[in-house]
Amino acid sequence: AEPLRKFVPTTRTQQKKGQKTIITLTDDELKAFNQRKQFLTTDMVLRLPNNRFPxxxxxxxxxxxxxxxxxxxxxxxxxxxxxxxxxxxxxxxxxxxxxxxxxxxxxxxxxxxxxxxxxxxxxxxxxxxxxxxxxxxxxxxxxxxxxxxxxxxxxxxxxxxxxxxxxxxxxxxSPVDEAEEDPDEVSLLISKSTQTDFLDINNHSSIVTAVQTRAMKLRNRSLNDKNDTTILSSDTLNKENRTIPISIEQFIQAQQNDNYAKKILNNIKNYKHYIINDNLLMRRTNPPVPYVPQGEIRKTILNIYHDTAANGAHFGRDKTMYKIKQRYFWPSMYKDIDNYVKSCILCAQFNPRRQKTPGTLKPIQPPDGVW
Structure with a gap:
């Protein structure tokens, strides 16, 4: 095979070592050179920001x-x-x-x-x-x-x-920068309707829970069976469920004072996702769980299942959501739980960082392009 250079036409600039060449530009070459100068002196060059212009x-x-x-x-x-x-x-x-x-x-x-x-x-x-x-x-x-x-x-x-x-x-x-995962950073929202002070739940004698045990026999019953949701006293509760210091009567009274709950109670036939069990409005799930009205009850539930050492232990959003939805329901519970966990001061202070710590300072390499 012959060397490739034999098939490539030599250029006018190819000379022996030590010889100087006078370069003469053709019309096309001169036009390209002038275009290059124009590009470097007009729109293509970045401007410094000027707040006088939009x-x-x-x-x-x-x-x-x-x-x-x-x-x-x-x-x-x-x-x-x-x-x-x-x-x-x-x-x-x-x-x-x-x-x-x-x-x-x-x-x-x-x-x-x-x-x-x-x-x-x-x-x-x-x-x-x-x-x-x-x-x-x-x-x-x-x-x-x-x-x-x-x-x-x-x-x-x-x-x-x-x-x-x-x-x-x-x-x-023709993308240049390497791909990055969307950090999904949402501004820290502190919800006044959910953030509460720490509650002391060491005294279990006054604690009565509203709602469900997680016994398997209750899971297998019909949604419309009145025995699905039992009024539970402190004597029948296991330690896991002994958390909410609210009686069933207080729960029912709070529902009757809630506008959204009253609307459902007065037109229960039009709301297929709800049932009434012993005057208590329940969400039709398996097993049914009570509807939590707006106000202090929601605050108490969020505090118990996130802040307290006995039941919350400052778990993250998903675990807190899982524990609460097993027992209660309200329409904005996902948003409220998310905001509550994000606004927890202790979680922000003591949760380990998931990102790599910054390294030592290094010289910044100049960019190859304008971006």
Whole structure:
């Protein structure tokens, strides 16, 4: 086989060692050189942020990743301030297009929070379904969670054709930054309706629970059987259930004072998910559990099953939810439990960190590109 160089035409710059070559540019080469100078001195160069001009965010998503551009609207046109280009994880590739497009905007806000927080700006996207993101609740649960996360920002959503969304489109098709899992960080919410003080439950003589044992014989009975839910005294309870210092009569009285419970009690035939057992409103589950009215009872239940050493031991959201839903029900219990656990000071202070601790400081390598 002949060497490859025999089939490659030599160039005018290929000379022997030590010889100098005078380079003469052709018209095409000179045109390309001038274009390069133009690119380096016009729109393609990043501008420094200037608060006198409004900001604009353009985003897009593809099968590979997301792209975004932070722009400012100058009198002579849009000028780029920063770029974002990130790959998708394997899980994120399976998201719906709406979720991927929304995720691009969420990442943009996380990266450019210092520029966009506290000011009005425009978000331009070619996904028309997201134009109502900041106007109404979303059916998609992931997008709804993100919508609640970005309520602090003041922005207007504008739909643009995909043909004009070129910069984010290119950045999304050739992503640069490595993929990251969505941290699912929701602002710490302290619910005044659920956070309570610590209750002392060492005195079991006054404790009467409302509701269910978890004996297997009760699980196998019919939902409509009146024996499904028994009025239990402290003598018939095991130690696990001796937790709620509320009598059955107090429970029934609290339900009768609750507007939502009264509505169901007066129209029980219209609510197929509820039954009445000895004047106690129950949720039709297997086994049935009582409806917990608003007020101090919910606070007490949350405190007992999360804070107390006897029953709660400061377990996380899922374990606390599992223990409570075995015995009680109210419509917003998942949200209340989630907020209660997140607002627990002891959990925040003593739970171990799941992330790797920061390492020592190292020199920052200069980026290869503008983003």
């Amino acid at each position: 900001f604009k965010v353009q985003t897009d998503a593809s099968d590979e990743g997301i792209g975004a551009v932070l722009l400012q609207i100058y009198p002579e046109g849009n000028r780029p301030i920063a770029y974002l280009s990130k790959k998708f994880t394997q899980a994120q590739r399976k998201w719906s297009p709406m979720e991927q497009e929304c995720y691009a905007f969420i990442c943009s806000l996380d990266k450019w929070h210092n520029y966009l927080s506290g000011i009005k700006f425009i978000w331009e996207t070619d996904h028309k379904a997201l134009t109502q993101l900041n106007q109404k609740a979303q059916v998609n649960k992931r997008c709804e969670r993100w919508r609640l996360k970005i309520v602090e920002y003041d922005f207007k959503v504008k739909h643009i054709p995909g043909l004009t969304n070129t910069m984010p489109d290119y950045l999304s098709r």
